[in-house]
Amino acid sequence: MKAEAFDVLTGENLETARRIIAKYPHKRSAALPLLFLVQSVEGHVTESGMKDVAKLLDLTPAEVLATGSFYTMLKKRPQGDYLVSVCRNISCTHLGARRVVAALEDALGVGPGETTPDGRFSLEAAECLATCDGAPSMQINYEDFYRVTPEGAVEVVERLRRGEEVKSTRGEVVKTAKEIARETATAGLAAALAKPSEKARLAGGETPPPDMAPGHRPKVTGDTERGDTDGG
């Protein structure tokens, strides 16, 4: 495949994409991490990024969209550098999550599902983040903040706005949305690279992946010609 056929996953990212694919016995399993990789480059999942993923996985762009469109963390529209997710589920609601959301709405000037005009912050109301012991809880780019008060939540946002380093309740430094998308895309690669057989596989001496059980997935039939404008 010609290198120039890719728009988004080029250069080092293409290399990373191939490593991600090599983690799995069947390459379609790499769909979610590759979409995260697109998000790490583009800030959200773009159409050209999905086309790249389709080419890498021998799928149609429609198949990639069908998968990607199912998942909350893959973003359809441009997102802020910092995604502020306040849990709105049972324990958090009973312990004051709505007041936290209201304070953040005031501070950011946008509501849940929206991004500030300067592109710095997106606010969302999230489903149970599995930090009910820290209710009401919040994540910023998936780092956890426990027992947040309305004032405390706003203060964290203000510090990020001033460009300060912010650490989560668990002591993890809050990364940008693109950085965390990249980390999510490459999760498991450190482990995969530590594995001797994987080194051999990446060097080209791989054993062929096991077949999928016969009839497990009906074959996609019909015209799979890609309607993109690469000119082939």
Added chain:
Amino acid sequence: MAAEVRMVHERLRSFPDDSWTLDRALADGGYDAARTAVTSMSPDEVVELVKNAGLRGKGGAGFPTGTKWSFVPKDVFPKYVVINHDEGEPGTFKDRELAELDPHQLIEGIIIASWAVGAEKAFIYCRGEFALGSRRMDAAIAEAYANGFLGRGIFGTKFDLDVVLHRGAGAYICGEESALLDSLEGFRGQPRLKPPFPAIKGLYGRPTVINNTETISTLPHIVANGAEWFRGWGTEKSPGTKIFSVSGHVNAPGNYEVPYGITLDELLEIAGGMKDGKRLKAIIPGGASAPLLTHGDYALDFESLKEAGTMLGSGAVVYMDETTCMVRNALVTTEFFAHESCGKCTPCREGTWWAVKVLERVEHGDGRQEDLDLLLDIANGIDGRSFCPLGDAASWALRSNVKLFRDEFERHVGDGRCPYEEEHGAHKELVGARSTGMTATGLGEAGITPQPSEGIDADQRGEW
């Protein structure tokens, strides 16, 4: 008085500063049980041991783990072990802690399970939102490879095992095992028709064992100490210990490992009692899916809670005090199920959405008396009519809120307002996270008013 028992929690509670490191794990006997299993026990002996211990799955269904393993055909290769680390049941936060604070215990359990069923590849399906846990597991797996606990010829035997860490991307339904498999194969996470069960036809159509993180983390202790020792805790039919995630209006919310069979009152005492000395009003005994209880004199084991008309589920216990608005509780819970319905089955997808609309108007004082029966009717229309238990769970939670607290619902309608509004402020519905995701499954997700005759409007359809 009932007290905590530290088995699965032992290392992470005793060494909170470095429980997740390989050094700590090794100093604390880590990987000894895996070595014992792989070097001195046959796979069948491990399966028998786990059967004799009576270990039951800790993700929600409570299915006996050894029995599940024994369904896997011996002569079909390749086969897989998949760890369900997609913890998302509202109220549950035990698996997150186990992966963040003791990933080596999990990996040791994976080695034991894979040896028992003859799998040479295991996948950890880690919830997308778990950044820290993923980081810690990734590092721990790499350390395990570097020290020969994973890879080729583990413990000097001919047993090879690879562990692949895979991240989800935000979908509660992927905690349902067949939806998880579809997601892991790179598809939308929607449940499969069963049978065939994953043990026969799972990942890539191959025999697959899917176990919860807590279940797998328990294995090293059973191998190290034996079935009889394990049965020294809990009840005859629910042996051993269970980590309960306690939250809500309690003084010391957190994960507590206790023997099965202690009561909800005893667990509340361990968690420091009710906050601000308030009275207990309702308990969710097993995650958002479990019907409510109104007092704590029930034993926490699978059989007792089933008899009480509810379930132990994932072990998420939420205690709610007297100031809790139960209409609001029903609304928040049902919003969750509506949001997380995968869209495959009409009763669940549309039913949860309609229930939310009706609950909203009751909460805001615009309800009608007949709305209460309408809610029960919607619940009946969902229950038992979908592929997977998500819809059922939504209906159980809704029904129990309406039935147990019908007077409170009636008061909302009669007074034309929420009686708790002064205390908590007016309830505000929040646009769910999926609206910021790539697209919606249900009509309601994008704020579209359902108009069955017209469907989704052209603007929305044309967005891509």
